Amino acid sequence: MSVQLIAENLCFYYTDEDGNRLSGDVLKNISLKIEKGSFVAILGHNGSGKSTLARLFNGILVPISGKVLVNGIDTSDDDNIYEVRRHVGMVFQNPDNQIVAAIVEDDVAFGPENLGISPKEIRVRVDNALRAVDMYDYRLHAPSQLSGGQKQKVAIAGIIAMRPDCIILDEPTAMLDPKGRNDVINTIHMLHREYGLTVVLITHYMDEAAEAERVIVMDNGEIIMDDTPEKVFTKPEVLQAVGLDVPQSTELLWKLNMSGIPVPINAINEEDCVDTVINLFT
Amino acid sequence: MxxxxxxxxxxxxxxxxxxxxxxxxxxxxxxxxxxxxxxxxxxxxxxxxxxxxxxxxxxxxxxxxxxxxxxxxxxxxxxxxxxxxxxxxxxxxxxxxxxxxxxxxxxxxxxxxxxxxxxxxxxxxxxxxxxSPIQLTDAIERLLSPLKRLHFPVHSFAMMMTIALRFIPTLMIETDKIIAAQKARGAGFDSSKLRDKAKALVPVLIPLFVSAFRRAEELATAMECRCYRGDIGRTKMKxxxxxxxxxxxxxxxxxxxxxxxxxxxxx
Structure with missing residues (x-):
């Protein structure tokens, strides 16, 4: 597998226009590789630096020291910045503040239009992107007529119409109701499966992270865990030390352990948890 | 309403x-x-x-x-x-x-x-x-394009109109929400005196402006992420x-x- 995103000894703090330091270290010497076609969740509570990391990966921010490489291109090189952004799409928390146009299909066309693609090709890409997120029937609607989940799917369509090979989602479900959340998460998984997109999902919902292939836990600008969800979530004490929860099924097994019933903490979803508990009685 | x-x-x-x-x-x-x-x-x-x-x-x-x-x-x-x-x-x-x-x-x-x-x-x-609003602003952009020679920022002007039209319903709904929130905190919007009415607008307009600026900043970042750089190298779907x-x-x-x-x- 080739490497999509590389961070090398990345350090970052916010500065004003004159370069004066405005914040403490937001990211401290982070090194990280994300493989092409993988599904990575980044966990961390507010202020852990996870959103800043996301913005460094598509060149909205550039590192103070260290390097970020996207498909081998350095993001601090101004000449290549649009090349970087074309490859790494970004979806934000508030769907309302990412939609530019007053008609769904016009908004999805915004990205490809910026890339200077021919009108015919844009039409094809817009229709395909809307079909991929199951919003084709709404192509002539105004964004204000849609629910939060639907708007977020339009925002995702707007990114995939640019045909990126990686998509970074910064807490895309934080403002949605449970139904919208499910809908958006299913769409993201589908895009990963069907189109082989690299997905970096930043979230603070444990259940969303549990479905990823790899979980990176951040705290205070540092990576404190980087492993498969099975391994990360079976260390609830580490997670709780940095103010994070574990998925409910893991928590149940952990509490059983604490109260003297020895069960292996190996389940991160409901099915595995049920199996483990049933095994207790057989 | x-x-x-x-x-x-x-x-x-x-x-x-x-x-x-x-x-x-x-x-x-x-x-x-x-x-x-x-x-x-x-x-x-x-x-x-x-x-x-x-x-x-x-x-x-x-x-x-x-x-x-x-x-x-x-x-x-x-x-x-x-x-x-x-x-x-x-x-x-x-x-x-x-x-x-x-x-x-x-x-x-x-x-x-x-x-x-x-x-x-x-x-x-x-x-x-x-x-559609996009067609309308595109058409205005094209009708005004001779003004580009005079360095009039025709594209930015059209983009501003597009965004304004897009955000009218969003900001309307937001205004309704702020009014409801201020009413819940005891603000009076029912007085018929013009002076009181003007006064009551202040706690609505300030949060509305703050939020509009925040939205503007987020939208600008999102637009940059989608490779927007003005009308340089830009095509149109329609x-x-x-x-x-x-x-x-x-x-x-x-x-x-x-x-x-x-x-x-x-x-």
Whole structure:
């Protein structure tokens, strides 16, 4: 597998226009590789630096020291910045503040239009992107007529119409109701499966992270865990030390352990948890 | 309450008026407006009215919608009519009481003014109802493109309009929410005094502005992420190609326009 995103000894703090330091270290010497076609969740509570990391990966921010490489291109090189952004799409928390146009299909066309693609090709890409997120029937609607989940799917369509090979989602479900959340998460998984997109999902919902292939836990600008969800979530004490929860099924097994019933903490979803508990009685 | 406003809304459809090239539609609307205000007699006004009704029928947009949009403007219409009736004192006198004189010319002018304003509104609504906001701003961008030579930022101007139109409903809903939130904290919006009303607006406008600026910043970042860099290397999904229909429609508009002008000059 080739490497999509590389961070090398990345350090970052916010500065004003004159370069004066405005914040403490937001990211401290982070090194990280994300493989092409993988599904990575980044966990961390507010202020852990996870959103800043996301913005460094598509060149909205550039590192103070260290390097970020996207498909081998350095993001601090101004000449290549649009090349970087074309490859790494970004979806934000508030769907309302990412939609530019007053008609769904016009908004999805915004990205490809910026890339200077021919009108015919844009039409094809817009229709395909809307079909991929199951919003084709709404192509002539105004964004204000849609629910939060639907708007977020339009925002995702707007990114995939640019045909990126990686998509970074910064807490895309934080403002949605449970139904919208499910809908958006299913769409993201589908895009990963069907189109082989690299997905970096930043979230603070444990259940969303549990479905990823790899979980990176951040705290205070540092990576404190980087492993498969099975391994990360079976260390609830580490997670709780940095103010994070574990998925409910893991928590149940952990509490059983604490109260003297020895069960292996190996389940991160409901099915595995049920199996483990049933095994207790057989 | 704020959601009822229909100005600037677009109703998707597929018929002659919807399909017309938006650039042509804008030019035709301008000609139509001049047509309405040309000449003083009913003869010339009737051209504009016939033109508008024909377009209305072709667009298949329910007349009810226009009624809804005109309703909030009724006070202005009534004021205009009253002023016309009071201050125009020529012509046959129907009725006199002291200073007040109801004259033929006054009534006639008032009726003409009301008809003109109503048709002006219907005509311009027809444009926004049948043309998507993007098409409209694209068309304005293209019509104004000669100004680029004078370094007028035509593209930025069009993009600003697109974003403004996009955020009208969003900010309306937000205003409703802020009003509800301030009411829950005990703010009074029910006083009828103008001073109190103005005062009550402050706690609504400040949060609204703060949030609008925050939205602007987030939107700017999102646009950058989607490779936006002004009109450098930018293409459009919907290209505008004037067809026979557009040319014929414009020709008919011009014929009507000159007929109305001739009538206005002759009578």
């Amino acid at each position: 704020l959601k009822d406003i229909t100005i600037g809304q677009y109703f998707p459809g597929d018929n002659l008026i919807h399909r017309l090239d938006p650039r042509f539609k804008i030019v035709m609307t301008l000609l139509y407006i001049i047509m309405l205000f040309m000449g003083d007699e009913l003869y010339s006004l009737s051209f504009g009215i016939v033109y508008c009704i024909a377009a209305l029928v072709l667009s298949k947009i329910p007349v009810k919608l226009f009624g809804k949009s005109i309703k909030p403007l009724l006070p202005i219409l009534i004021m205009t009519a009253i002023l016309d009736i009071i201050f125009i004192r020529e012509g046959t006198v129907y009725f006199q009481a002291g200073f007040f004189k109801l004259t033929e010319d006054g009534v006639f002018t008032a009726v003409k003014m009301i008809v003109r304003i109503i048709f002006l509104i219907i005509g311009s609504m027809l444009l926004t109802y049948t043309t 290209s505008m190609n004037a067809g026979i229909c557009d040319i014929v429609s414009l020709t008919i508009t011009f014929i009507m326009f000159f007929a109305a002008a001739t009538v206005a000059v002759l009578f």
